[in-house]
Amino acid sequence: MVIKAVKGTKDILPQEVAQWHKLERNALEIFSRYGYREIRTPIFEVTELFARGVGDTTDIVNKEMYTFEKSERSLTLRPENTAGVVRSFIENGMSRLSAPVKLWYKGPMFRYERPQAGRQRQFHQVGVEMFGVKDAAADAEVILLAVEYLKSLGLNDLEVEINSLGCPKCREEYKRKIKEVLKPEFANLCEDCQNRYEKNPLRLLDCKVESCKKIFEKPEIQRVIRSDYICEECAKHYSELKNYLDELNVKYVENKLLVRGLDYYNRTVFEIKSNNLGSQNAVCGGGRYDSLVKNLGGEDTPAVGFAMGMERLNSLLPCPDEQKLDAYVVSNSSADAFKLTQELRNQGFMVEFDLSNKKFTKQLEKAAKIAKYALILGEDEIKSNTVSIKNLDTSEQINVARNEVPKKIG
Ligand code: ATP
Ligand code: MG
Numbered sequence: 001m002v003i004k005a006v007k008g009t010k011d012i013l014p015q016e017v018a019q020w021h022k023l024e025r026n027a028l029e030i031f032s033r034y035g036y037r038e039i040r041t042p043i044f045e046v047t048e049l050f051a052r053g054v055g056d057t058t059d060i061v062n063k064e065m066y067t068f069e070k071s072e073r074s075l076t077l078r079p080e081n082t083a084g085v086v087r088s089f090i091e092n093g094m095s096r097l098s099a100p101v102k103l104w105y106k107g108p109m110f111r112y113e114r115p116q117a118g119r120q121r122q123f124h125q126v127g128v129e130m131f132g133v134k135d136a137a138a139d140a141e142v143i144l145l146a147v148e149y150l151k152s153l154g155l156n157d158l159e160v161e162i163n164s165l166g167c168p169k170c171r172e173e174y175k176r177k178i179k180e181v182l183k184p185e186f187a188n189l190c191e192d193c194q195n196r197y198e199k200n201p202l203r204l205l206d207c208k209v210e211s212c213k214k215i216f217e218k219p220e221i222q223r224v225i226r227s228d229y230i231c232e233e234c235a236k237h238y239s240e241l242k243n244y245l246d247e248l249n250v251k252y253v254e255n256k257l258l259v260r261g262l263d264y265y266n267r268t269v270f271e272i273k274s275n276n277l278g279s280q281n282a283v284c285g286g287g288r289y290d291s292l293v294k295n296l297g298g299e300d301t302p303a304v305g306f307a308m309g310m311e312r313l314n315s316l317l318p319c320p321d322e323q324k325l326d327a328y329v330v331s332n333s334s335a336d337a338f339k340l341t342q343e344l345r346n347q348g349f350m351v352e353f354d355l356s357n358k359k360f361t362k363q364l365e366k367a368a369k370i371a372k373y374a375l376i377l378g379e380d381e382i383k384s385n386t387v388s389i390k391n392l393d394t395s396e397q398i399n400v401a402r403n404e405v406p407k408k409i410g
Contacts, residue, residue: 007121008113008120008121009120010122018320019314022317022320023153023310024126026149026153027106027149031104034102034141034145035100036102036103036130037102037103037104038104038106039088041078041081041084042078043078043108044075044077044078045076046076048074049084050065053086053087053295054079054080054263054264055262055263056263057203060262061079078110079109079111080109080125080262081307082129082305083296085105086129086293086303089101089293089298089301095131095293095298099131099132099133101130101132102130103131104126104127105127106126106310108122108124109122109124111123117278117280118277118278118279118281118311119280123310123311125307125308126307128142128305131301132301134302136241136268139244139287139288140250142286142304142305142306143286146286146306147272150283154318155313155316157276158272158274158283159273160250160271161254161255161258161272162255162269163256163259163268163269164230164234164269165230165259165265166229167230167231167267168266168291170229170230171266175201175202178201178202178225179201181223182201182204182215185215185218189212190207193207193209202259203259206260226256237267238268241268255271258270258271265288266289267290268304269287270286271285271286272284272285274312274316277315277316282312283312285307286304287305288303290302324371325370326351326372326373326409327344327349327350327351327374327375328363328366328371328374328375329354329375330354331377332378333377334355334357336377336382337377340402340405344405347406349410354366371392372409373390373391373408373409375389375405376388385402386400386401386402389409
C-alpha cells in the first residue's frame with residue numbers, strides 16, 4: 001500500500017517554494033528594519049509551558065495539542081510560538097537587555113483541528129514579540145508592522161480589527177455582567193460555551209456556533225457587550241492606541257466581539273482579515289500580554305506581538321512564474337555538454353544539459369520550455385571549439401567562440 005502524508009499535513013512542493021521564500025525574505029527584511037531579531041526555539045517543549053502559557057481553558061490546550069511522553073516527561077509539539085519565545089526570553093536572561101527587546105520567528109506549528117481550506121494540523125506562522133514597553137506606542141508599532149509586512153507582499157485589501165480586553169481587574173466586572181445576562185440562556189448555549197461559562201465567559205463571544213451567535217445578537221446581551229466596561233487607565237491606553245493609528249494612517253475598525261482564542265491577552269487585541277479567504281479569513285492575530293512573562297516565572301515584563309498564518313498568506317498571493325534556466329545545453333556528446341555546463345555553473349549560471357540522446361529538434365523543444373537560451377554543441381561546434389547560442393524568445397541564433405558564451409547569455 002502507498003503511504004500518504006498524514007491528514008492535515010501538506011508537502012510544500014518545489015513549484016511552491018518561491019512563494020515561501022518571498023514570505024520569509026520580506027519578514028527578514030522588514031522586521032529587521034523595525035529592530036526585530038530572529039529567534040528559533042525548539043519545536044517541542046514541556047507540556048506545562050503551554051498549559052500555563054496559552055491557558056488551560058483554551059481549545060488549543062484542551063483539544064488541539066500533540067502531546068507525547070518520553071522518559072516520563074510530558075512533551076508537546078508547539079501549537080504556537082509565543083510561549084516558547086517567552087520561555088527563552090526568561091531562560092536566557094533577556095530582561096537584562098535594554099528595552100524594548102524585539103524578536104521574530106517563523107516555523108511550523110501543530111494543532112489537532114479539523115482540516116479544511118485554510119486549516120491544517122501542521123501549519124506555519126511568522127510572528128513578532130516585543131518585550132518591555134507598556135505604552136500604547138508599542139501596540140501601534142506592532143500593528144503597523146503587520147500592515148507594512150502585508151503591504152510588502154502586495155496585500156492591501158485587508159481589514160484590521162481592534163479591541164481592548166481591559167486588564168484583569170476591569171475584566172472581572174465585565175465577566176460578571178456577561179455571565180449574568182447569559183444566565184437565562186445557559187441551557188441554549190453549545191456544550192463548549194456551557195463549559196467555558198464559569199472559567200472563561202469572555203471566550204463565549206468568540207464562539208463560531210450559529211445558534212450561539214444568534215443568542216449573542218439579542219439586544220439585552222448586545223447592550224452588555226457594547227458597553228464601555230474597561231477602567232479609566234485601560235480606556236486611556238486604548239484611546240492612545242487609536243490616536244497613534246490615526247496619526248500613522250493605519251485604517252482599522254473596532255470590534256467589541258474580538259476576544260481572541262488565547263488566554264494570555266490583556267488590553268489590546270487585534271486581527272487582520274481578508275475578504276478573499278472564505279470562512280478561515282483571519283491572516284493575523286495578536287495583542288498585548290502583560291502578565292505572561294511573570295506567569296511563566298520571569299520578571300514582570302509587558303509584551304505585545306502577533307502571529308500570521310503563512311498558508312493563508314500564500315493562498316492570497318498570485319502564483320509566481322517558474323524561474324527559467326539561464327541555458328540548456330543541446331548535444332549528443334554528453335561529455336562535452338557536461339563540461340560546458342560545469343564551466344558555466346562555476347560562473348554562477350543556472351544550466352542543465354540534455355542527456356536524452358534524442359534528435360536536436362526534440363532537445364530544442366524541451367529547451368524552449370525551460371530555458372532562456374539553448375547552447376548547441378553539435379559535431380561542427382565541438383571541432384571548432386565554438387557554441388551556437390539560440391535565443392529561445394526570439395529564435396535568433398549566433399555562433400560564438402566558447403569563451404564568449406558567458407558574455408552572451410549574461
Ligand atoms: P482561527 O480563528 O482561524 O482558528 P486562531 O485565533 O486560532 O485562528 P492564532 O492562534 O492567533 O489563530 O494564530 C494566528 C494565525 O495563524 C491565524 O490568524 C491563522 O492565520 C493562522 N492559523 C491558526 N490556526 C491555523 C491552522 N490550523 N491552519 C492554518 N493556519 C492557522
Ligand atoms: Mg484556532
